[in-house]
Amino acid sequence: MRRRLRRIGALVRLSLLELWRRNDLFALLVLALALLVPLSLARPFGTAGATRFYDDAALLLVWGYSIFVSLGVGARLFPGEFASRSIYPLLAKPVSRGELLAGKYVGGVVAAWSALAFFYALWAVSSALRGGDGLSLCLLQAFALHAVFSALVVAAAVAGSFLLTPSANATLLAILFPAMLFFGRRLPEFAEGARGPVRLLARAAYWIAPHAEFFDMRQRLVHGWGGVDPAVFLAAAGYGIAYALLLLLLARFLFERKSL
Amino acid sequence: MNENVFELSGVCRSFGALKAVDDLTLSLARGEVTGFLGTNGAGKTTTIKMLIGLLRPTSGTVRLFGGDPADAATRARIGYMPETAYYYPYLNVRELLAFYGGVCGMDRRTVRSRTEELLEEVELADAARRPLRTYSKGMLQRAGIAQALLHDPDLLVLDEPFTGLDPLARIHFRNLLRRLRDRGKSIFFSSHELGETELLCDHVAIMKRGRCIYHGPVDRLAGDGRGNLERLFLDVLEKGVVA
Numbered sequence: 246m247r248r249r250l251r252r253i254g255a256l257v258r259l260s261l262l263e264l265w266r267r268n269d270l271f272a273l274l275v276l277a278l279a280l281l282v283p284l285s286l287a288r289p290f291g292t293a294g295a296t297r298f299y300d301d302a303a304l305l306l307v308w309g310y311s312i313f314v315s316l317g318v319g320a321r322l323f324p325g326e327f328a329s330r331s332i333y334p335l336l337a338k339p340v341s342r343g344e345l346l347a348g349k350y351v352g353g354v355v356a357a358w359s360a361l362a363f364f365y366a367l368w369a370v371s372s373a374l375r376g377g378d379g380l381s382l383c384l385l386q387a388f389a390l391h392a393v394f395s396a397l398v399v400a401a402a403v404a405g406s407f408l409l410t411p412s413a414n415a416t417l418l419a420i421l422f423p424a425m426l427f428f429g430r431r432l433p434e435f436a437e438g439a440r441g442p443v444r445l446l447a448r449a450a451y452w453i454a455p456h457a458e459f460f461d462m463r464q465r466l467v468h469g470w471g472g473v474d475p476a477v478f479l480a481a482a483g484y485g486i487a488y489a490l491l492l493l494l495l496a497r498f499l500f501e502r503k504s505l
Numbered sequence: 506m507n508e509n510v511f512e513l514s515g516v517c518r519s520f521g522a523l524k525a526v527d528d529l530t531l532s533l534a535r536g537e538v539t540g541f542l543g544t545n546g547a548g549k550t551t552t553i554k555m556l557i558g559l560l561r562p563t564s565g566t567v568r569l570f571g572g573d574p575a576d577a578a579t580r581a582r583i584g585y586m587p588e589t590a591y592y593y594p595y596l597n598v599r600e601l602l603a604f605y606g607g608v609c610g611m612d613r614r615t616v617r618s619r620t621e622e623l624l625e626e627v628e629l630a631d632a633a634r635r636p637l638r639t640y641s642k643g644m645l646q647r648a649g650i651a652q653a654l655l656h657d658p659d660l661l662v663l664d665e666p667f668t669g670l671d672p673l674a675r676i677h678f679r680n681l682l683r684r685l686r687d688r689g690k691s692i693f694f695s696s697h698e699l700g701e702t703e704l705l706c707d708h709v710a711i712m713k714r715g716r717c718i719y720h721g722p723v724d725r726l727a728g729d730g731r732g733n734l735e736r737l738f739l740d741v742l743e744k745g746v747v748a
Contacts, residue, residue, distance in 0.1 A: 251607050
């Protein structure tokens with residue numbers, strides 16, 4: 246067990262090193278910060294409504310950045326190893342494909358979470374400076390659900406990387422997750438108004454596609470509505486974890502059968 | 506000393522209609538150094554991939570230390586260096602070895618001490634802080650052999666280890682492999698370098714179109730009147746003369 250943990254720990258560290266030594270992520274981080282900080286600190290004309298609008302925009306940026314980071318990390322975990330052939334000496338070591346998948350996945354998730362935690366901490370500080378709640382139950386719930394969502398995105402990107410080319414995988418998921426975030430809750434309405442195969446497709450999408458909107462607490466944070474009921478919070482988190490596990494099982498099935 | 510470190514029996518591997526390895530039977534005795542020769546596309550790399558558990562044979566059996574190479578625990582006794590040594594360009598060689606040590610389940614103290622020994626052995630101690638992306642081909646090969654030796658394996662499997670090395674690096678590498686042989690390590694390597702193979706090996710196996718058409722000791726070559734390995738290689742491949 247100790248050896249297994251060491252193996253997984255080594256893979257986690259590698260994923261973190263890879264993320265933090267990539268210059269393109271730093272460039273994006275700086276860009277996001279440059280946009281996020283002024284938006285969060287701004288008090289246009291002292292109007293509460295306008296301040297909330299800026300808060301909403303700042304949190305939207307956090308969501309956009311987290312999807313980018315999670316997809317970027319998840320979609321590169323395995324294709325990079327295959328392209329550079331570093332997968333060969335790695336799998337020649339006493340590590341199973343399941344352990345490799347688990348270690349790289351956990352590493353990818355921790356990397357995505359570290360970026361997410363940084364942004365939420367920044368938002369909490371700016372909120373406190375403006376006389377807001379700062380560190381509140383609502384913020385903790387929002388962060389936790391967002392973290393589950395990130396883990397789900399990484400799992401989807403990992404599973405997709407065994408089925409599609411890296412660019413096709415990243416493009417498809419970059420459309421799917423934002424589409425579900427903004428339009429997922431409206432799919433039943435859309436299905437009601439549609440006919441024939443479109444109706445069927447909309448209903449299928451509602452039941453099959455991952456519901457990103459379940460993890461989105463931006464409106465509660467912005468308008469100060471407080472946290473959600475613990476049962477609702479646990480149900481949403483459980484849904485995300487179960488969905489991520491299903492995707493990881495699919496990824497493992499595909500990886501075990503992949504010829505190298 | 507007759508215990509075999511690996512045994513391949515009637516192994517076949519197909520990729521669609523292409524039969525990359527066809528009815529291959531081959532073994533390596535403990536402490537033996539065998540060169541695995543053949544033209545491009547002869548099935549050497551496919552055989553090596555089956556040997557280290559990366560590929561499953563279509564038929565036949567592969568036994569490594571009496572076990573299945575697909576089993577992670579069995580692979581703890583082998584060290585593998587791939588033909589093209591592309592590792593993680595953003596790591597330095599110490600970080601690379603720390604990573605592979607962790608993957609092997611080694612504790613940090615052991616990894617640290619082995620790293621220092623190996624960096625001296627492969628002469629990379631002075632370049633240990635440089636990222637791998639700044640390494641030359643020869644330095645990457647040495648980093649590759651260091652990662653293969655890190656967990657002190659009983660069998661070394663090397664895919665084209667001399668490719669791209671300059672003459673000095675070849676001599677260093679050859680001497681390193683000799684030291685490992687003298688320590689009782691079994692070594693199996695594929696190569697196109699007949700001279701290096703003849704200097705290093707006890708045995709050679711020659712592949713042609715997925716089949717092993719010669720497997721025998723190197724020191725019999727002169728006695729057979731074949732003169733040297735190059736002559737044997739050409740005889741076997743071109744004239745179909747099998748010893």
